[in-house]
Amino acid sequence: MESKTKIKIDNLNLFIGKQQILKNINLEIPENKLTVIIGPSGCGKTTLLKCLNRLTDLYPDVKINGSIIIDNEDVLHTSTDVIDIRKKMGLLGQRPYPLPMNIYNNVAYGLKISGRRNKNALDQRVKTYLQTVSLWDEVKDRLREPASKLSIGQQQRLCLARGLAVDPEIILADEPTSALDPISSEAIEKKFVELKQNYTIVMVTHVLRQARRIADYVVFMYLGEVIEHGPAEEVFSNPKMERTKNYLAGAFN
Amino acid sequence: MKNTKEMKAKKIEEAVFKVIMIFSSSLILFVLGLIIYSIFEKGLRSLSWEMITQTPKGGYYYGKEGGVLNAILGSLYLGIGSTVLAMIIGIPVALFMNIYLIKRKRMLNFIRYLLDLIWGVPSIVYGAFGFTLMVFFGIKTSLMAGIITVTLFILPIMIRGIDEVLKTVPIGLIETGLSLGSTKTETSFRIVLKQCYSGVVTAVLLSFGRAIGDAASVLFTAGYTDNIPTGLSEPVATLPLSIFFQLSSPVPEVQQRAYSSAVILTVLILMISLSSRALSKRYHKNRIS
Numbered sequence: 001m002e003s004k005t006k007i008k009i010d011n012l013n014l015f016i017g018k019q020q021i022l023k024n025i026n027l028e029i030p031e032n033k034l035t036v037i038i039g040p041s042g043c044g045k046t047t048l049l050k051c052l053n054r055l056t057d058l059y060p061d062v063k064i065n066g067s068i069i070i071d072n073e074d075v076l077h078t079s080t081d082v083i084d085i086r087k088k089m090g091l092l093g094q095r096p097y098p099l100p101m102n103i104y105n106n107v108a109y110g111l112k113i114s115g116r117r118n119k120n121a122l123d124q125r126v127k128t129y130l131q132t133v134s135l136w137d138e139v140k141d142r143l144r145e146p147a148s149k150l151s152i153g154q155q156q157r158l159c160l161a162r163g164l165a166v167d168p169e170i171i172l173a174d175e176p177t178s179a180l181d182p183i184s185s186e187a188i189e190k191k192f193v194e195l196k197q198n199y200t201i202v203m204v205t206h207v208l209r210q211a212r213r214i215a216d217y218v219v220f221m222y223l224g225e226v227i228e229h230g231p232a233e234e235v236f237s238n239p240k241m242e243r244t245k246n247y248l249a250g251a252f253n
Numbered sequence: 254m255k256n257t258k259e260m261k262a263k264k265i266e267e268a269v270f271k272v273i274m275i276f277s278s279s280l281i282l283f284v285l286g287l288i289i290y291s292i293f294e295k296g297l298r299s300l301s302w303e304m305i306t307q308t309p310k311g312g313y314y315y316g317k318e319g320g321v322l323n324a325i326l327g328s329l330y331l332g333i334g335s336t337v338l339a340m341i342i343g344i345p346v347a348l349f350m351n352i353y354l355i356k357r358k359r360m361l362n363f364i365r366y367l368l369d370l371i372w373g374v375p376s377i378v379y380g381a382f383g384f385t386l387m388v389f390f391g392i393k394t395s396l397m398a399g400i401i402t403v404t405l406f407i408l409p410i411m412i413r414g415i416d417e418v419l420k421t422v423p424i425g426l427i428e429t430g431l432s433l434g435s436t437k438t439e440t441s442f443r444i445v446l447k448q449c450y451s452g453v454v455t456a457v458l459l460s461f462g463r464a465i466g467d468a469a470s471v472l473f474t475a476g477y478t479d480n481i482p483t484g485l486s487e488p489v490a491t492l493p494l495s496i497f498f499q500l501s502s503p504v505p506e507v508q509q510r511a512y513s514s515a516v517i518l519t520v521l522i523l524m525i526s527l528s529s530r531a532l533s534k535r536y537h538k539n540r541i542s
Contacts, residue, residue, distance in 0.1 A: 050428075053432055055428050055431065057356075058356055058424070058427070058431075059356060060356040060358050061356075062356070083435075083436060084434075086431060086433070087434035089432065090432070091428070091429070091432035093425050093429065094425075095425070097423065097425045097426045097428075097429040098541055099426075099430070099444055099447075099541075100426075100444065100447045100448040100536075100541050101447060101539050102539065109433060109435075110434060113433070113435050113439050113443070146538050146539040146540075147539075147541070148538075148539065148540065148542060163432075166433060172432075
């Protein structure tokens with residue numbers, strides 16, 4: 001089954017100082033699929049992910065060329081409104097960063113800065129998104145408590161709810177389960193599989209088993225280059241490149 | 254054999270450092286206690302209701318009657334005025350450094366170096382600088398001139414204090430704010446400042462303490478008067494200066510009153526410090542670790 005391309009990356013190069021972190025990346029990320037980027041540590045997976053919502057703007061001495069087209073708009077172009085781009089994407093980091101406020105306001109934050117202040121509507125949406133990430137029953141009686149009081153697994157689900165609340169089209173996830181216990185990890189994985197009906201998900205992981213479990217589309221990166229990409233079944237069962245084979249066989253990490 | 258020797262050396266090292274640490278800490282506490290004891294011991298004797306409710310009678314130099322209400326109010330006006338002004342300038346500067354200049358590491362280091370440099374400038378130099386400006390613009394000693402001079406004096410302290418707190422904000426939290434679609438300004442004020450609330454309060458308090466406790470910077474700029482100030486263009490008395498004048502008086506009773514003024518100044522700082530700390534606790538619980 002072919003699906004539409006959501007994100008099209010063309011000739012993307014990224015330098016930090018004189019070091020080239022990403023080398024000539026060309027990728028098409030399919031819409032409403034779960035795309036997993038795998039590869040050994042330090043291969044540029046996270047940097048590629050952060051290019052997508054221009055968090056690379058925060059890096060010192062960074063130089064980027066190439067283009068990332070999302071809905072006919074080049075993310076990297078200077079005239080592009082970076083705030084609009086970021087509102088299209090939810091980001092889930094390696095460890096959860098709840099905002100320094102209570103649970104309710106964590107989810108409502110994105111809505112409030114978008115100017116939505118109607119109390120009932122906010123209440124409703126906070127409830128909906130907390131239910132989406134299966135957190136509602138655990139926190140419904142303590143919405144006014146600081147988010148930092150939650151367990152790490154709960155915090156990560158809260159962060160997912162917070163990201164979803166701003167109505168993104170794309171979910172970016174950077175090793176979202178690496179700090180979590182197995183049960184919370186499984187919960188996040190399950191959510192992703194459900195969410196891909198409505199969202200384009202791009203996830204970075206270095207856990208191969210996780211990639212095998214949930215990926216629809218796989219991108220294998222090595223030393224800043226995309227070595228191989230394609231539908232998960234093909235890449236996992238019949239990798240074309242030698243280095244992919246070696247990596248999947250556990251030759252290096 | 255060698256192993257046990259090493260272990261022994263480590264244990265001795267540990268014991269020696271523990272003794273040094275305990276000794277140093279007790280020394281600090283002892284000196285602090287001694288200062289507070291001597292001020293209160295001498296100051297409480299001539300501290301009276303009059304001291305804090307009346308203006309001086311018979312001049313600040315010789316007067317044994319009346320109180321130091323002029324200096325209490327003057328110090329409060331000056332301390333609060335300059336702290337507020339420094340916050341209005343200092344908080345944006347610290348945020349600018351840590352959110353907007355985050356990728357300009359070299360520029361940041363240079364700014365920090367400059368701020369540390371002017372932090373070290375003695376307050377009398379600020380006083381002299383303020384005085385030069387006043388002469389140039391033809392302004393007389395006044396509350397306004399004092400506030401501006403003290404603001405200049407405490408700005409580097411406040412900016413670097415807040416800066417050190419903001420530096421501890423994890424980059425992931427800033428990224429989180431931005432990736433939710435907030436502007437840098439929203440990230441600064443709605444997330445970063447909330448995260449650092451108690452640290453910022455501490456930095457502001459530290460600056461307030463310096464502002465209200467400094468004598469040299471206000472000597473030429475705020476002046477001195479026995480009257481309660483009624484406007485920004487009038488000179489104001491300050492507690493540090495009233496301590497200075499009272500102590501240099503030849504009359505023992507007036508000298509005694511200097512210690513009472515010191516008690517008042519100490520209690521004033523303590524009260525403001527305690528109340529702001531209580532305030533900052535409310536936000537501290539939301540802080541993420």
